[in-house]
Amino acid sequence: MARMxxxxxxxxxxxxxxxxxxxxxxxxxxxxxxxxxxxxxxYGVEWDDASRGKHDGQRNGMRYFNVxxxxxxxxxxxxxxxxxxxxxxxxxxxxAYADEDGGAAAGVEIRTAGGKKLTVExxxxxxxxxxQKKLAELRxxxxxxxxxxxxxxxxxxxxxxxxxAGADLHSxxxxxxxxxxxxxxxxxxxxxxxxxGDWLDIAEAAVQLPKLELLRLNANALSFAGPACPHAxxxxxxxxxxCAARQTSSTDGSARVxxxxxxxxxxxxxxxxxxxxxxxxxxxRALAPALTALRELHLCFNGISSFADNGGGGDGGGGDASTTxxxxxxxxxxxxxxxxxxxxxxxxNVEGNAxxxxxxxSAVLPQLPALSTLIANANGIGDLSPPSPAPWSWPxxxxxxxxxxxxxxxxxxDQLAATFPALGDFRLKGNKVLSVDLFLDHAAAAAGAPPLSxxxxxxxxxxxxxxxxxxNGSAVGDQERRDAERYYLSxxxxxxxxxxxxxxxxxxxxxxxxxxxxxxxPTFEALAKAHGDPLTSHKEPTSSALSSRLLTLTFxxxxxxxxxxxxxxxxxxxxxxxxxxxxxxxxxKIPATSLKLVNIGGGDIPETHTAVQHVEVEFxxxxxxxxxxxxxxxxxxxxxxx
Numbered sequence: 001m002a003r004m005x006x007x008x009x010x011x012x013x014x015x016x017x018x019x020x021x022x023x024x025x026x027x028x029x030x031x032x033x034x035x036x037x038x039x040x041x042x043y044g045v046e047w048d049d050a051s052r053g054k055h056d057g058q059r060n061g062m063r064y065f066n067v068x069x070x071x072x073x074x075x076x077x078x079x080x081x082x083x084x085x086x087x088x089x090x091x092x093x094x095x096a097y098a099d100e101d102g103g104a105a106a107g108v109e110i111r112t113a114g115g116k117k118l119t120v121e122x123x124x125x126x127x128x129x130x131x132q133k134k135l136a137e138l139r140x141x142x143x144x145x146x147x148x149x150x151x152x153x154x155x156x157x158x159x160x161x162x163x164x165a166g167a168d169l170h171s172x173x174x175x176x177x178x179x180x181x182x183x184x185x186x187x188x189x190x191x192x193x194x195x196x197g198d199w200l201d202i203a204e205a206a207v208q209l210p211k212l213e214l215l216r217l218n219a220n221a222l223s224f225a226g227p228a229c230p231h232a233x234x235x236x237x238x239x240x241x242x243c244a245a246r247q248t249s250s251t252d253g254s255a256r257v258x259x260x261x262x263x264x265x266x267x268x269x270x271x272x273x274x275x276x277x278x279x280x281x282x283x284x285r286a287l288a289p290a291l292t293a294l295r296e297l298h299l300c301f302n303g304i305s306s307f308a309d310n311g312g313g314g315d316g317g318g319g320d321a322s323t324t325x326x327x328x329x330x331x332x333x334x335x336x337x338x339x340x341x342x343x344x345x346x347x348x349n350v351e352g353n354a355x356x357x358x359x360x361x362s363a364v365l366p367q368l369p370a371l372s373t374l375i376a377n378a379n380g381i382g383d384l385s386p387p388s389p390a391p392w393s394w395p396x397x398x399x400x401x402x403x404x405x406x407x408x409x410x411x412x413x414d415q416l417a418a419t420f421p422a423l424g425d426f427r428l429k430g431n432k433v434l435s436v437d438l439f440l441d442h443a444a445a446a447a448g449a450p451p452l453s454x455x456x457x458x459x460x461x462x463x464x465x466x467x468x469x470x471x472n473g474s475a476v477g478d479q480e481r482r483d484a485e486r487y488y489l490s491x492x493x494x495x496x497x498x499x500x501x502x503x504x505x506x507x508x509x510x511x512x513x514x515x516x517x518x519x520x521x522p523t524f525e526a527l528a529k530a531h532g533d534p535l536t537s538h539k540e541p542t543s544s545a546l547s548s549r550l551l552t553l554t555f556x557x558x559x560x561x562x563x564x565x566x567x568x569x570x571x572x573x574x575x576x577x578x579x580x581x582x583x584x585x586x587x588x589k590i591p592a593t594s595l596k597l598v599n600i601g602g603g604d605i606p607e608t609h610t611a612v613q614h615v616e617v618e619f620x621x622x623x624x625x626x627x628x629x630x631x632x633x634x635x636x637x638x639x640x641x642x
Contacts (some may be wrong), residue, residue, distance in 0.1 A: 019084070021082040027048060028197060030046050030073070033064075035064065041078070045075075046073055050071055053071045055071070055074070086149070087148060094141075094143060095141070136183065137185060139186060141186050143190060143194060144192045147195050148191060148195060149194070199224055202217070206269070210268070212269055218276055219276045266294075272291070272297050274299050275300040279299060291342060299353070300349055300350065301351070301353065302353060307360065307367065340369060343370060345370060347371075351375055351376065351377040356380045357383075365394055373397075373399040373425075374399070378403070378405065381402060382405070384419075385412070397423065398424045399426075402427065407431040408431070409433060412433070425470040427471075428472065462480065462485070464522070489534045490578075499514055551632070552633055555569065560588030569583070577597070577625075598619070600636050
């Protein structure tokens with residue numbers, strides 16, 4: 001009996017946390033052993049698809065294991081389990097182009113625990129024959145959707161690999177499937193949707209790929225299950241360089257321990273994709289000391305709700321008490337991690353998580369001091385007010401994407417200019433703030449500003465965020481910025497006039513109106529200084545014969561439907577450039593925003609202007625009146641598309 005108990009314990013240490021296939025469905029082994037009232041040995045599994053299960057790990061009132069869902073667990077016999085294949089076997093089957101007899105390798109044969117043979121088809125083999133000559137030259141390797149589980153085939157009987165603690169990397173690689181000798185130049189590795197589940201297995205393979213720079217682990221349920229087999233323990237021991245362990249609490253209050261990882265495997269890794277992997281920020285913190293070169297991290301659709309150590313997402317476990325007890329002892333001596341987690345990370349993508357607020361989202365920024373690009377689409381983020389204490393500014397961030405969130409107020413957009421003073425690339429599609437009805441917040445409405453149309457949303461964003469160079473994926477040029485800022489000034493000019501009059505009248509009401517206007521339009525005063533106060537720009541000219549009569553102007557059209565023709569129009573000198581462009585746009589079919597108008601002169605210069613020597617002048621301010629540009633009767637203006 002003691003011998004049988006030892007055997008069960010030994011197998012349990014090897015299989016708990018392992019990823020397997022059962023009837024074409026993925027699952028994670030959470031239990032191994034006898035079940036009361038039955039005969040033989042059972043495996044308790046947690047299904048990736050919780051609807052496949054029957055219970056939550058309990059049977060007849062006794063709990064055998066824990067799962068995330070009430071229906072996510074099942075007991076199965078060993079004969080139904082497919083354990084998967086090793087990295088080397090998958091690599092050779094996918095990229096070896098001819099067997100010894102000269103025939104093409106079409107797939108790989110694996111066996112279930114019950115002895116049944118299954119053939120896994122290797123997709124895209126014929127195309128790969130033309131691109132790769134031999135494994136040693138491979139730089140990009142894709143093992144997507146193959147039953148890869150680690151360096152060796154999985155299963156309860158997979159043998160330990162003896163590796164001494166003093167072994168060098170090449171000896172270690174040779175003892176672990178010869179990945180280094182087989183494909184030493186691999187720089188990019190795609191393990192999306194495989195049976196990889198334990199970080200130590202991943203590290204065990206990565207240590208044999210010294211040039212690895214990009215790693216895709218999407219659609220794998222990753223965790224720190226602990227050293228689930230003897231050769232995984234040997235992997236960490238042989239490298240003699242462990243990351244600091246992290247110990248946090250899981251959602252049910254039980255201790256969750258992350259084992260040490262060797263620092264060497266990911267020495268050159270700079271891009272890591274962990275989408276739909278259940279990886280939370282606690283796992284990232286545990287991995288951080290091994291990711292010294294990481295520049296780009298993707299954590300999409302993982303259920304992350306916080307950037308604290310126990311911040312949602314991920315199951316983080318899978319190992320039993322006997323597996324993690326030795327790890328816990330080592331973790332107890334580790335100091336609490338510093339605030340900075342990934343000091344060189346420049347891009348973080350957390351799209352599709354459950355952060356819910358900007359305060360939770362922004363908590364990650366102090367941990368990533370070099371961050372320049374943040375993608376936080378579809379996180380239910382609303383108000384963008386910064387957390388206290390103020391001031392709160394991150395000058396390194398230049399690109400921000402908040403598409404498909406719940407941002408409704410323009411004060412949130414205005415806050416970005418102060419929070420990210422170097423923000424040049426911004427994406428905000430799919431937020432209510434850009435809709436017609438919710439374009440202005442309550443403060444702006446109280447100030448009396450008229451609502452902008454939906455088409456004016458881009459104009460308002462450009463005018464409110466002075467450093468933008470790209471908006472929703474479209475470049476913001478210098479001319480568009482000038483036009484947007486001038487249009488914005490003219491749009492709120494009438495409201496500004498009322499506010500000025502109220503303030504000049506004195507009293508509390510006037511100051512309150514001024515404060516409300518400035519709060520609703522924080523960039524107004526800077527724009528007015530750059531382009532002119534809209535009140536001054538729209539003052540009526542003095543009454544005189546020259547300013548009150550119509551000007552006869554000749555338009556020499558070079559482009560559009562009237563190209564090569566001349567148009568003669570009588571216009572008042574008080575007409576704005578913008579209105580003149582609108583008139584010409586209708587006549588020439590050239591968009592008003594694309595019109596370039598230049599006064600080349602030739603008209604009647606009045607006696608009061610005899611000292612004027614006319615030069616060609618471009619009409620570059622849509623808010624100015626024609627008289628501002630010294631337009632005289634019978635002048636000629638060229639019309640062309642910019």
